[in-house]
Amino acid sequence: MTEGIILKGYSGFYYVLSGEIVYDCALRGRHKLTKETFLPGDRVRISTDGSDRATIEEVFPRRNRLVRPPVANVSLIVVVLSQSNPKPDLPLLDRILVLAEEEQIRPLIVWSKVDVGEPEQAAILEAQYKNTGYRFLKTSAQTGEGLDELRRELVGETTVFAGQSGVGKTSIMNRFLPEVDLKTGSVGEKGRGRHTTRHIELFPFVGGYLADTPGFNRLYLPGMDPARLQYCFPEFSPHLEDCRFASCLHRREPDCRVKEAVEDGLVGRRRYENYLYLLQELEEKEKTYR
Numbered sequence: 001m002t003e004g005i006i007l008k009g010y011s012g013f014y015y016v017l018s019g020e021i022v023y024d025c026a027l028r029g030r031h032k033l034t035k036e037t038f039l040p041g042d043r044v045r046i047s048t049d050g051s052d053r054a055t056i057e058e059v060f061p062r063r064n065r066l067v068r069p070p071v072a073n074v075s076l077i078v079v080v081l082s083q084s085n086p087k088p089d090l091p092l093l094d095r096i097l098v099l100a101e102e103e104q105i106r107p108l109i110v111w112s113k114v115d116v117g118e119p120e121q122a123a124i125l126e127a128q129y130k131n132t133g134y135r136f137l138k139t140s141a142q143t144g145e146g147l148d149e150l151r152r153e154l155v156g157e158t159t160v161f162a163g164q165s166g167v168g169k170t171s172i173m174n175r176f177l178p179e180v181d182l183k184t185g186s187v188g189e190k191g192r193g194r195h196t197t198r199h200i201e202l203f204p205f206v207g208g209y210l211a212d213t214p215g216f217n218r219l220y221l222p223g224m225d226p227a228r229l230q231y232c233f234p235e236f237s238p239h240l241e242d243c244r245f246a247s248c249l250h251r252r253e254p255d256c257r258v259k260e261a262v263e264d265g266l267v268g269r270r271r272y273e274n275y276l277y278l279l280q281e282l283e284e285k286e287k288t289y290r
C-alpha cells in the first residue's frame with residue numbers, strides 16, 4: 001500500500017503519482033459502483049503489484065473541490081488578467097474571487113502580457129482592489145518578466161490557473177513546464193484561441209502541482225446564502241460591525257458603513273457595484289429554488 005495523488009482521469013482510469021512513479025490505476029470494485037467521481041488533486045491510497053499498474057483502494061477526504069475546473073484540494077487560484085487583449089473583465093474576476101473566498105482558497109491576481117499592455121489602465125483597475133489584501137503580480141510569457149516572482153508563489157501549492165479565454169494562462173504554464181508543451185491559441189482568430197485548453201491535468205511543479213483551465217467568459221456562483229456574500233469581499237470587513245442594522249446587506253439600509261466606505265474611497269466603487277449585482281443574482285436564484 002502506498003499513497004499518491006490523482007494527476008488525471010480518463011474514462012474510469014486514473015494516473016496516480018506516488019513518489020517518482022506515475023501509476024496507471026483502476027478503481028476497486030465498490031468505487032466503481034458508487035457513482036462518485038474522483039478528481040485530479042484527490043489524495044488516494046493505492047495497492048501495487050510491483051508493476052506500474054495499481055488499484056485505488058481509498059480516497060481521502062477533500063479539503064475543497066472546484067467545479068470549474070474539476071480539481072480537488074486546491075490551495076491557490078491564480079486569476080490571470082490581460083493588460084492588453086482581451087480587455088480585463090472585472091465582474092468575472094470578482095466572481096472568481098468570491099468563489100475562492102467561499103472555498104477558502106488563496107487568490108493571486110496576475111497581470112499578463114505586460115510587454116504589450118498599458119500599465120496606466122492596469123493601475124486604474126488595480127486601485128479598485130485596495131484594502132482587499134489581494135496581491136497583484138505583473139508577468140509576460142513573452143519576455144519572462146515576473147515569472148520568477150510568480151514561481152516563488154507556487155512553491156508547495158496546488159494551483160489552478162483561471163481567467164478569460166486568451167489571457168495567456170497556458171502560455172505562462174508553458175514557460176514553467178516547457179517539456180509539457182501545452183497547446184496555446186491566438187486571440188481573435190476564428191476557432192482558435194477560444195477554449196484551446198480542454199483536458200484537466202495536474203503537473204508537478206516546485207513541490208506542488210499546476211492545473212491549466214479552459215478559459216471561460218461566464219461563471220455562475222454556486223447557490224449560497226445571499227447574506228454570506230458580504231464576507232467574500234474582504235475590504236468590507238472592517239465596516240460590517242458598525243452598520244446600524246445587524247442584518248444590513250449594504251444596499252438601501254440607512255447608516256450603512258460599507259456605503260460610507262465607498263464614498264470615502266476605502267472600498268472600490270466598482271467592487272461595491274459588482275457586490276450589489278451578485279447579491280441580486282443570488283437572491284433571484286434563491287427565489288427560483290424555493
Ligand SMILES: Nc1nc2c(ncn2[C@@H]2O[C@H](COP(=O)(O)OP(=O)(O)OP(=O)(O)O)[C@@H](O)[C@H]2O)c(=O)[nH]1
Pocket residue numbers: 112113114115116139140141142143163164165166167168169170171172183184185186187193194195196197213214215216
Ligand atoms: N504579447 C504577448 N502575447 C501573449 C502573452 N501570453 C500569451 N500571449 C498570446 O495570447 C494568446 C493566447 O494565449 P493562451 O496562453 O493560449 O491563452 P489562454 O488563457 O490559455 O486561453 P484559453 O486556453 O483559451 O483559455 C496566444 O496567441 C499567445 O501567444 C504575453 O505575455 N505577451
Ligand SMILES: [Mg+2]
Pocket residue numbers: 169170171183184185196197212213214215
Ligand atoms: Mg489555455
Ligand SMILES: [Zn+2]
Pocket residue numbers: 243244248249250251253255256257258259
Ligand atoms: Zn451596511
